[in-house]
Amino acid sequence: MLPHAHLAVGYLLASGVVRATRRRSMTRREALLVVAGTLLPDLIDKPLALVVGGPFASGRTVAHSLLFGIPVVLIFRTVLRRRRGPAVPVVLFAVGYASHPFLDASVFLVQGTLARDLVEVGFVLWPVGLPADGIVRFLERLPAADRAIEAKPRWTARHVPSGARLSRWIRVVELALASAATVLWLADDAPGVEALRDR
Template sequence: MFPWTHAAFGYALFVVVAGALVALGVRGRISRAELLAAVAATQLPDLVDKPLAWYFAVIPSGRSLGHSLIVTVPLSLAVLAVARHRGHAEVGLAFAVGYASHLLGDSYVALYYWRVEEFTFLLWPVLPAYPYDDFAGLGALVDGVALTAPLLAALALAAVGGLVFLGHFLRAPWWSPPRPD
């Protein structure tokens, strides 16, 4: 997935999860802090793995360290604990949902076709990282992008999603109000 599709998917998944909790009366409105945490967390696995694999060659794949559940689960629990300690557990939940959405977004094709050998990145370094990427450099990546109808449709959808996110963000309070009684 491209960064903007990870962001859009994570945002949508978080809004569904948080919206369900609002509907159940468990929590109040979604805040800007939560939206930022969810969307930022959708980018974190690639911000860790891509440079370490592609530029520094210290990990085997662009889906290994930051994409591993061995890192994801403790990291998400730590962020949730710190956020809860500071009185904003909902921000920790947003981070965990955003981060998990990235892993789901990177797994959905393998899940759909049930190519279980591609899931090994989820348990790296216990299992070997699946060799999905041969990165030849940023120039080769840019040169390989062709303006096709599907790419233009994805960009248009990303632009609409970005506008929806921006509208939601601008209407949200910075912090969640207390839950309704």
């Protein structure tokens, strides 16, 4: 997914959290934390892919992994707690951060067989990966899951476009998400825009 889609999903989720828990719009500081959280995985992994390559060449490795993301959130929480800050900014940063790898994974989870999809989304636990074969074998023991696993490649072939058509479909979804987030951001009085004006 492109950066604007990550920003959009992070903002929509975080704004929902603030509205549900605080009954208000996001503040400038909260919005900037969401932006930082949603973009951090790519700000780390894409340069690693370009500069180092090799095991990092996919651009979805270290920072897309929950094995990296969870400690980052815990460190952020510790730093904020020392300053006696509220927990909400940590939650919003974590929501933005966690939304990034899961949004990237969602693109892969509709494309083919479940075993292949699980291998593709293994970056969420990089460098360990997901035990795709073990998960599939476990699910195959469950009657309803077994039928769904068997039917998934046929469903994918019938309902999910491939190649250039899939890319266009993904771009349309990204544009819809960005449009929805922009409308909500404007309804929230555009938190964070004053930071750009102050420069």
